[in-house]
Amino acid sequence: xxxxxxxxxxxxxxxxxxxxxxxxxxxxxxxxxxxxxxxxxxxxxxxxxxxxxxxxxxxxxxxxxxxxxxxxxxxxxxxxxxxxxxxxxxxxxxxxxxxxxxxxxxxxxxxxxxxxxxxxxxxxxxxxxxxxxxxxxxxxxxxxxxxxxxxxxxxxxxxxxxxxxxxxxxxxxxxxxxxxxxxxxxxxxxxxxxxxxxxxxxxxxxxxxxxxxxxxxxxxxxxxxxxxxxxxxxxxxxxxxxxxxxxxxxxxxxxxxxxxxxxxxxxxxxxxxxxxxxxxxxxxxxxxxxxxxxxxxxxxxxxxxxxxxxxxxxxxxxxxxxxxxxxxxxxxxxxxxxxxxx
Numbered sequence: 008x009x010x011x012x013x014x015x016x017x018x019x020x021x022x023x024x025x026x027x028x029x030x031x032x033x034x035x036x037x038x039x040x041x042x043x044x045x046x047x048x049x050x051x052x053x054x055x056x057x058x059x060x061x062x063x064x065x066x067x068x069x070x071x072x073x074x075x076x077x078x079x080x081x082x083x084x085x086x087x088x089x090x091x092x093x094x095x096x097x098x099x100x101x102x103x104x105x106x107x108x109x110x111x112x113x114x115x116x117x118x119x120x121x122x123x124x125x126x127x128x129x130x131x132x133x134x135x136x137x138x139x140x141x142x143x144x145x146x147x148x149x150x151x152x153x154x155x156x157x158x159x160x161x162x163x164x165x166x167x168x169x170x171x172x173x174x175x176x177x178x179x180x181x182x183x184x185x186x187x188x189x190x191x192x193x194x195x196x197x198x199x200x201x202x203x204x205x206x207x208x209x210x211x212x213x214x215x216x217x218x219x220x221x222x223x224x225x226x227x228x229x230x231x232x233x234x235x236x237x238x239x240x241x242x243x244x245x246x247x248x249x250x251x252x253x254x255x256x257x258x259x260x261x262x263x264x265x266x267x268x269x270x271x272x273x274x275x276x277x278x279x280x281x282x283x284x285x286x287x288x289x290x291x292x293x294x295x296x297x298x299x300x301x302x303x304x305x306x307x308x309x310x311x312x313x314x315x316x317x318x319x320x321x322x323x324x325x326x327x328x329x330x331x332x333x334x335x336x337x338x339x340x341x342x343x344x345x346x347x348x349x
Contacts, residue, residue, distance in 0.1 A: 048274075051254040052267035059264045060145050060162070077323050078105045081265075082148055082162040083113075084139060085170070085216070085230070096139035096147055097167065097217065098230050101155055101313075103320040106276050108327045112320045113234065113287045114313050115227045116151065120292055121302035125149035134302060144262070154310075157317045161265045167217070169260025171209035173241075176256050179206035180236050188218055212237075223303060224291055231287040238283065288316060288333035 085098030096118065103112040118136035126149055127133075127141045138150040144162045152159055174180055184207070188200040198214045200207070207215065216233050219226040241253070254261070263270075290313050292303030312333075319331045 048254060049267045049271060052270060055258055056254070056261045056263055057267055058262045060148070076107050078103055078321050080157065080160045080321060082151055082159045084144065084147060084162065084164040086139065086164060086166050087217070096136050099135060099147065099151060101151060101157070101159065101317065103317060105320065106273060109281045109283050110327070110330065111283060111285045112316060113231055113285060114155070114316065115231060115287065115289045116154065117223045117227050117289070117292060117303050119223050119301060119303040120290070121297070121304055122150065122154050125153050155317065156314055157321070161263065163263040163265065164261070165257070166260035167213055169257040171213045172256045173253055174209035174212045174237065176253055177240055179208055180212055180233070180240050181205060182207045182212065182215055182236060183232065184215070188215070190214065190218055224289060227289050231289075235285050238285065286333055288313060
């Protein structure tokens with residue numbers, strides 16, 4: 008009988024420890040990250056990824072304030088460079104991050120959008136994707152700011168090759184592919200992504216975000232979906248220990264002017280808080296040819312809605328239940344109450 012009691016007591020103790028570990032897994036994760044990984048992450052970011060922009064006098068601009076709690080804006084670029092060829096921004100997103108609310112707004116600009124390229128050939132109009140090819144992050148930033156009428160505080164550039172390697176390193180990602188996606192255009196790289204799989208490799212994920220034989224706008228939507236599922240997978244509990252190795256894998260493929268200390272603070276805040284909620288909006292357009300070249304002419308209503316969203320989300324005084332959630336393109340944008348918001 009005494010042996011049985013001891014076994015029950017031992018079982019109860021084990022269950023209590025397991026329950027405690029589950030309930031406090033986020034604080035424990037943050038503590039472990041702080042103790043064992045943060046210095047490595049900081050060193051990797053400083054040596055490989057931290058690249059502040061320079062001004063017209065070729066001097067480094069003063070570092071922007073490292074926002075940790077206030078909303079901040081970020082330009083996300085996904086580049087398609089292969090080998091030594093000139094890179095273009097295959098993905099261009101204006102993001103608003105609200106750390107305190109654990110919410111992110113992604114406003115995507117399709118690559119063929121016809122707009123002034125600020126700082127190139129007297130601001131001549133061209134596809135927005137060419138802004139990066141002509142002048143790197145700075146010209147892409149200036150062009151996106153001019154289009155949306157809002158400043159950008161930081162940038163982050165990811166080469167798709169690095170993204171592919173990271174997807175493989177985290178064991179693949181789930182993608183909502185119901186039917187096979189077949190790239191078969193005569194001038195395009197041939198590939199097939201089999202639908203209905205529970206997880207997709209880095210090659211499949213890269214093909215998923217680059218496929219454009221349906222439309223540039225659908226590809227933009229796929230990029231938003233990929234960012235959502237990839238972020239969730241990378242922030243999962245079992246991936247935290249891989250952060251340093253993931254940064255090593257990305258290496259030269261990831262560049263940003265966000266200070267390493269800011270990234271670490273933001274990472275700890277995300278790991279220790281509630282799950283990040285991502286909202287997406289795309290500035291649509293109408294396809295047309297100018298001088299024989301295909302462009303997307305911006306939908307002015309979508310552009311106005313994008314500016315309204317940025318105003319609303321960048322305002323630190325906007326309560327979470329008054330944040331405007333993106334509707335479908337062309338729909339009216341209205342505040343939506345968030346259940347349980349305080």
